[in-house]
Amino acid sequence: MSDSIASAILLTLAAYIAAGVCFAFGFVFRGIYTIDPAALHAPLTFRAVLIPGAAVLWPVLLRRWMLAGKKP
Amino acid sequence: MSALPPRPSALSEPPFYVGYLPVPKPLAAFLWLAVPIALSILAIVAIATARSQRDPGGAVWNDAKAREFHGIFIARPYPMLLVRPTEGDTSKPDSLKRDTTSSSELFLLVEMGKHAGRDGLSAMDGKPVVASGWTLERDGRRMIELEPDAKALALQETSISVPPTPVIVPRGRVTLQGEIVDSKCYLGAMKPGEGKTHKACATLCIRGGIPPVLVTRDENEARVYYLLVDPSGGPLDSGAWPFIGDPVEVTGDFELLGEFRVLKLSPRDISRR
Amino acid sequence: MSTGYVAVQWSRHKRLYDASVAIGIAIYLGAFVGVSKAFWAGEHGISDEVILIRALGSCAIVLLHIILCIGPLARLDPRFIPILYNRRHLGVITFLVALAHATVAVGYYHGFGVLNPFRSLLTSNTNFSSLRAFPFEILGLLALLIMFLMAATSHDFWLKNLSASTWKRLHMLVYFAYGLLIGHVALGALQADRGSIGPALMFSGLCIVSGLHIAAGLKEYRKDRGAGTLVVDAGEWVDVGAPDEIPTDRARTVCAPKGERIAVFRSAGSISAVTNICAHQGGPIGEGKVIDGCITCPWHGWQYRPQDGCSPPPFKEKIATYQVRIVGGRVQVNARPLPPGTPTTPALASGGLS
Incomplete structure (x- = not known):
């Protein structure tokens, strides 16, 4: 692997994770209610446990959030 | 609650476990047996795995106290210090005493971390200097890790007794088998500082300027070191990097630089065994 | 749950x-x-x-x-x-x-x-x-x-x-x-x-x-292979055995012709059938037990009512149920799964006891 490819991979990954971490915080405090009402009164620790997963799987959650938001 | 009378077979059925209910007695007894057995197996595997590690070889990193060395600085192919053999040699353990009749000792000079070389070295080439740092040593071969301070390597104003300059003696073309390692880790910075798991680290070290060394074995299985340089006498070509840490066979021009075995090597003359 | x-x-x-x-x-x-x-x-x-x-x-x-x-x-x-x-x-x-x-x-x-x-x-x-x-x-x-x-x-x-x-x-x-x-x-x-x-x-x-x-x-x-897969009535119904061959509060698991497993439970004198797959992590419900009137999965204790495959309130999980009947002293289960949470009429086991 050349240096430039390695740099590109690492930059992309860093951008993806950075976007994911930002999304994750928004998701566990807002979006989560849209896709799963059972999370309404969940404690902070529960939200913290979701952040790593949400930071990585954010495209899946974002899609679900958007789709759920469109429903009447 | 049940309309059916309990059948005798129901009494002998296996205990049913539900995580949020109390554990049935027979099951608890089973777990009190199974868990300690599992823990003992863990301990046995840990001991067996730890015992299966190989001896990394005798090498010392004297990183507790820095010492000063006076000598002649040599800039090429790698930063080195030529020192009279008696110079500050009292700390040397007997087991590492060099079996050499050479009248001077050559130390490779490296920096902290995986680096070697600093600013202004070429101006010092061939001049008396004082170097302060920590020694690493293995098989009688020593290296100095310079202190991070800029004054750790400085020109010496007062005159010193100049050690005899090593003579380059060409010894012809040779084919050798061994492993290319970075001299710093191998001489004691990391133990073990060789092999597959250390391959990436050795590559990073050599990339950072740490002198590469070919470690071979003689007929008595004793380790023999060859400092690797490119055919023009400069630092080893980066084309050799992919072979670092692998078992290799190399062909190059062998020279003696004082007590140092130097091998002039082109990347195309390296092959994996 | x-x-x-x-x-x-x-x-x-x-x-x-x-x-x-x-x-x-x-x-x-x-x-x-x-x-x-x-x-x-x-x-x-x-x-x-x-x-x-x-x-x-x-x-x-x-x-x-x-x-x-x-x-x-x-x-x-x-x-x-x-x-x-x-x-x-x-x-x-x-x-x-x-x-x-x-x-x-x-x-x-x-x-x-x-x-x-x-x-x-x-x-x-x-x-x-x-x-x-x-x-x-x-x-x-x-x-x-x-x-x-x-x-x-x-x-x-x-x-x-x-x-x-x-x-x-x-x-x-x-x-x-x-x-x-x-x-x-x-x-x-x-x-x-x-x-x-x-x-x-x-x-x-x-x-x-x-x-x-x-x-x-x-x-x-x-x-x-051992589970009775004797098929009767044009492949619709699968033979489970005599009612008392099913242990009390436990299930007998049978294989439908298409291969899916059905857990047939006997409890409180009646027989009902649900899918063998727990809604939680796919645990083998047929190896579970009826506790407090609810089928309880052996893996993590998720519970479902035998008659409709629904978790007791306030939980909301549902699993597929199956129709059961007793013909000639033999329990039979319909191989066609009903949508999760569909109420069924349990067969009365007492007829099979003698």
Whole structure:
């Protein structure tokens, strides 16, 4: 692997994770209610446990959030 | 609650476990047996795995106290210090005493971390200097890790007794088998500082300027070191990097630089065994 | 079962479980470091960081073997089910141990240099075409990513919101991660070590894991073949046996012609049938028991009412139900599943008792 490819991979990954971490915080405090009402009164620790997963799987959650938001 | 009378077979059925209910007695007894057995197996595997590690070889990193060395600085192919053999040699353990009749000792000079070389070295080439740092040593071969301070390597104003300059003696073309390692880790910075798991680290070290060394074995299985340089006498070509840490066979021009075995090597003359 | 979420539904059992795992890891790391320090001292000492890397890495591999053995062990002997119950915690802890191994290894071998450690990790070795020189680090990194995904999605929230089948598929990647780790160890530590104990341990681990899986698979296969699949009425109804052949508050599992398993329970004098697959993690409901009038899954204790496959309020889970009838003193179940949560009329078992 050349240096430039390695740099590109690492930059992309860093951008993806950075976007994911930002999304994750928004998701566990807002979006989560849209896709799963059972999370309404969940404690902070529960939200913290979701952040790593949400930071990585954010495209899946974002899609679900958007789709759920469109429903009447 | 049940309309059916309990059948005798129901009494002998296996205990049913539900995580949020109390554990049935027979099951608890089973777990009190199974868990300690599992823990003992863990301990046995840990001991067996730890015992299966190989001896990394005798090498010392004297990183507790820095010492000063006076000598002649040599800039090429790698930063080195030529020192009279008696110079500050009292700390040397007997087991590492060099079996050499050479009248001077050559130390490779490296920096902290995986680096070697600093600013202004070429101006010092061939001049008396004082170097302060920590020694690493293995098989009688020593290296100095310079202190991070800029004054750790400085020109010496007062005159010193100049050690005899090593003579380059060409010894012809040779084919050798061994492993290319970075001299710093191998001489004691990391133990073990060789092999597959250390391959990436050795590559990073050599990339950072740490002198590469070919470690071979003689007929008595004793380790023999060859400092690797490119055919023009400069630092080893980066084309050799992919072979670092692998078992290799190399062909190059062998020279003696004082007590140092130097091998002039082109990347195309390296092959994996 | 999900009503309101919490981070961890702690119970005494889970605390004991996690404490045992912590003790196990402490014993492993302590023994490894102690032996390494005792046998290789002074000039021949192994670097502390290397000892730590090896201790953490081998500990994670051993824990992964345990994780992989728990499933088949629980199928072979239900007494292992309590160890299965909290397997997720073991998985998360294993990931953390592996992460510690990776952190120390990347910092030590790829740090302190002229390159960013992650760039060094990707560029220091690119001999992908040579087995002898293969960059084994990449295999470990991929396995670590899989273990991260599994650990990060281990909460029931993900099980529900990624859908059970996606979640299950994601977590089946553990076998892929295991394969990657065998490569990581074989092309890394074992290649560098050239000893015989390491390969022997690794090979025995592989044999134990695959042996247990094969044994558990064979047991299930035999059970399916043994389960009455006598089909009557144009393939619609499957014979289960006489009512009293089903133990009280337990089930008999039969195989429908298409292969799906149906759990037929007898409790409180009536017989009803539900799918054998729990809505939670696909646990074998047919190996469960009726407790307080509810079918209880043996894996994590999720409950469903026999008559309609619904979890008792406030829970909302549903599983598929099946119609049952008694013809000529034999219980028969309709092979066609009803939508999850469909109420059925239980057959009265008393007619079959004499």
